[in-house]
Amino acid sequence: DSGxxxxxxxxxxxxxxxxxxxxxxxxxDLSVYWYQQSLxxxxxxxxxxxxxxxxxxxxxxERFSAQQFPDLHSELNLSSLELGDSALYFCASSVSGAxxxxxxxxxxxWLTVV
Amino acid sequence: GQxxxxxxxxxxxxxxxxxxxxxxxxxxxxxxxxxxxxPGGHPVxxxxxxxxxxxxxxxxxxxxxxxxxxxxxxxITATQTTDVGTYFCAGRIGTASKLTFGTGTRLQVTL
Numbered sequence: 001d002s003g004x005x006x007x008x009x010x011x012x013x014x015x016x017x018x019x020x021x022x023x024x025x026x027x028x029d030l031s032v033y034w035y036q037q038s039l040x041x042x043x044x045x046x047x048x049x050x051x052x053x054x055x056x057x058x059x060x061x062e063r064f065s066a067q068q069f070p071d072l073h074s075e076l077n078l079s080s081l082e083l084g085d086s087a088l089y090f091c092a093s094s095v096s097g098a099x100x101x102x103x104x105x106x107x108x109x110w111l112t113v114v
Numbered sequence: 115g116q117x118x119x120x121x122x123x124x125x126x127x128x129x130x131x132x133x134x135x136x137x138x139x140x141x142x143x144x145x146x147x148x149x150x151x152x153p154g155g156h157p158v159x160x161x162x163x164x165x166x167x168x169x170x171x172x173x174x175x176x177x178x179x180x181x182x183x184x185x186x187x188x189x190i191t192a193t194q195t196t197d198v199g200t201y202f203c204a205g206r207i208g209t210a211s212k213l214t215f216g217t218g219t220r221l222q223v224t225l
Contacts, residue, residue, distance in 0.1 A: 002156070031211070043157065043202065043215040056212040090156060097211040099144050100164070103204075105156040 004106035006091050012112045018079040021109045023091030025072055031097030032074040035090040050097045081113045118205055118216040126222040133193050135219035137186040137203035144206050146179055146186045152199040193223045
């Protein structure tokens with residue numbers, strides 16, 4: 001158990017819909033990351049937050065948005081969903097987001113768009 | 115943009131054989147980390163390398179960071195079925211906090 005909690009574990013939704021994925025980082029970690037993993041793709045970095053502020057942005061679509069709240073939990077919002085958005089979405093956290101930090105991954109949220 | 119490639123993409127070995135995965139970056143990395151993802155699981159941190167030419171060992175696993183800090187390798191001696199999974203390298207450029215993962219190498223071990 002990494003200490004990173006993600007909900008829901010599984011989600012099935014229709015195209016065009018909107019979903020919210022939630023993440024609670026490890027106790028004491030200030031930085032949260034979101035990654036997308038498709039079947040034939042590696043881990044694609046989406047976005048990183050540190051203490052409520054956006055720290056780094058990756059290949060995140062405009063239909064997707066995220067935020068980190070004062071209590072440090074984070075949400076990833078996916079809207080106007082397409083079939084190609086079906087993937088495993090990982091949240092991860094680290095102490096401060098500094099280059100030397102270890103990143104701890106949650107168990108992921110499986111999103112299936114039908 | 116920065117790319118981190120791993121080879122091979124997939125390797126199937128018999129238990130007891132050795133295995134090596136190679137990680138190559140298009141740009142110099144400030145550090146490199148290795149993760150293992152078991153089938154159906156999430157990536158788990160294995161190790162971090164920071165210095166040029168650094169070599170670290172964890173039991174049967176040997177990790178190496180290249181002299182130019184643009185490549186790395188993970189070698190497993192005498193594989194076991196518990197080694198099955200996908201191994202990812204991940205690197206950072208300079209002081210950037212973004213961690214870019216490699217394409218991964220999936221290892222299958224059979225008896």
